[in-house]
Amino acid sequence: MANTGCTWTASSNVGWITISSGSSGSGNGSVGYTVAANTATSSRTGTMTIAGQSFTVTQDATAPICTSNTITPTSNNVASSGGSGSVSVMANTGCTWTASSNIGWITITSGSSGSGNGSVGYTVAANTATSSRTGTMTIAGQSFTVTQAAATPTCTSYTISPTSNNFTSNGGAGSVSVTANTGCAWTASSSQSWIVVTSGSSGSGNGTVAYNVAQNTSTSSRTGTITIAGQTFTVTQAAATPTCTGYTITPTSNNLASNGGAGSVSVTANTGCTWTASSSQGWIVVTSGSSGSGNGTVAYNVAQNTSTSSRTGTITIAGQTFTVTQAAATPTCTGYTITPTSNNLASNGGAGSVSVTANTGCTWTASSSQGWIVVTSGSSGSGNGTVAY
Numbered sequence: 001m002a003n004t005g006c007t008w009t010a011s012s013n014v015g016w017i018t019i020s021s022g023s024s025g026s027g028n029g030s031v032g033y034t035v036a037a038n039t040a041t042s043s044r045t046g047t048m049t050i051a052g053q054s055f056t057v058t059q060d061a062t063a064p065i066c067t068s069n070t071i072t073p074t075s076n077n078v079a080s081s082g083g084s085g086s087v088s089v090m091a092n093t094g095c096t097w098t099a100s101s102n103i104g105w106i107t108i109t110s111g112s113s114g115s116g117n118g119s120v121g122y123t124v125a126a127n128t129a130t131s132s133r134t135g136t137m138t139i140a141g142q143s144f145t146v147t148q149a150a151a152t153p154t155c156t157s158y159t160i161s162p163t164s165n166n167f168t169s170n171g172g173a174g175s176v177s178v179t180a181n182t183g184c185a186w187t188a189s190s191s192q193s194w195i196v197v198t199s200g201s202s203g204s205g206n207g208t209v210a211y212n213v214a215q216n217t218s219t220s221s222r223t224g225t226i227t228i229a230g231q232t233f234t235v236t237q238a239a240a241t242p243t244c245t246g247y248t249i250t251p252t253s254n255n256l257a258s259n260g261g262a263g264s265v266s267v268t269a270n271t272g273c274t275w276t277a278s279s280s281q282g283w284i285v286v287t288s289g290s291s292g293s294g295n296g297t298v299a300y301n302v303a304q305n306t307s308t309s310s311r312t313g314t315i316t317i318a319g320q321t322f323t324v325t326q327a328a329a330t331p332t333c334t335g336y337t338i339t340p341t342s343n344n345l346a347s348n349g350g351a352g353s354v355s356v357t358a359n360t361g362c363t364w365t366a367s368s369s370q371g372w373i374v375v376t377s378g379s380s381g382s383g384n385g386t387v388a389y
Helices: none
Strands: 007-012 017-021 024-026 032-035 044-050 053-059 070-072 075-078 083-090 096-101 106-110 113-115 118-124 133-139 142-148 159-161 164-167 172-179 185-190 195-199 202-204 207-213 222-228 231-237 248-250 253-256 261-268 274-279 284-288 291-293 296-302 311-317 320-326 337-339 353-357 363-365 380-382 385-388
Touching: 007 017, 017 044, 032 053, 070 142, 075 083, 083 096, 083 133, 096 106, 096 118, 106 133, 113 118, 118 133, 118 142, 159 231, 164 172, 172 185, 172 222, 185 195, 185 207, 195 222, 202 207, 207 222, 207 231, 248 320, 253 261, 261 274, 261 311, 274 284, 274 296, 284 311, 291 296, 296 311, 296 320, 380 385
Parallel strands: 075 142, 164 231, 253 320
Antiparallel strands: 007 024, 007 044, 017 032, 044 053, 070 083, 083 118, 096 113, 096 133, 106 118, 133 142, 159 172, 172 207, 185 202, 185 222, 195 207, 222 231, 248 261, 261 296, 274 291, 274 311, 284 296, 311 320, 337 353, 353 385, 363 380
């Protein structure tokens, strides 16, 4: 509005406002203008000067396009001890976004929401499990993945069950259970060739070891071990049943003087085969080795023989006969007597006899000093006897 005859002009002070009509006039008039589209995501203000007065135009921002949010990086690998990190968010100005953790062990410490470009801070708790784990955060509609390593296992508490086994001589198979923390490796090895690990020679965590025990053909029992996860598993195997039919003794006899003495006999027998030794006579005494197993020795004493006759006795050893022959005692030959000591005969002659008394073993002879006396029998003898003439 202007007085009649008063001239005026209209001009835009910004490029995006254009005077479309009435750029000048006189008296009352009207000014037309156009406003260009605002492609920015911020509102803007411009002015026109009309008839010396300021006309203000305020234009809203263009609604932002919020479909191209991105994050950098999109994942992170974290040690078992945990840690912290950050994620950059790229979003158009005016585009709002949020950040949330999908797992309890990932915590958002900053940037749980924002607009336009921004940053999200987070922490990862320590992983005490012996398995790795994966979790995610959703940031500005995008998925951010955290992969965390497993805790280093504590590998000091290996146990096995059972810790031993007994087998008969014909052998067999068995197994041992291993208890170990997840991730803890172990091995199994035999100390003896007759014990063979058939499965489970190595493993990790809990497991099972299988083994075979070969037949024991020896007549001695035996013991071997398997070392499993650092622990000792003991196998005890019985001896084979011995064949006990081949007993022998050396020597098989002995000759001793009348004054007696000591001796010994060697016994040869298979391992595990038992035997005994016993005397058949009181004058033969077993002094050691009255019983035994396998190879051994029997000792014995023979008493003095006071008789003037030799004697024989035996010791039965491991079913075999050992013979002792002992010489007679040497006789005392000083007490010879004869009965009668004389005889009177008629002139026509005749026959007679004389009894001789002598210790056993004592020899003697009979001889005539005259041709008309003839010894007809008993011209020699030993011990008691008779002489005929």
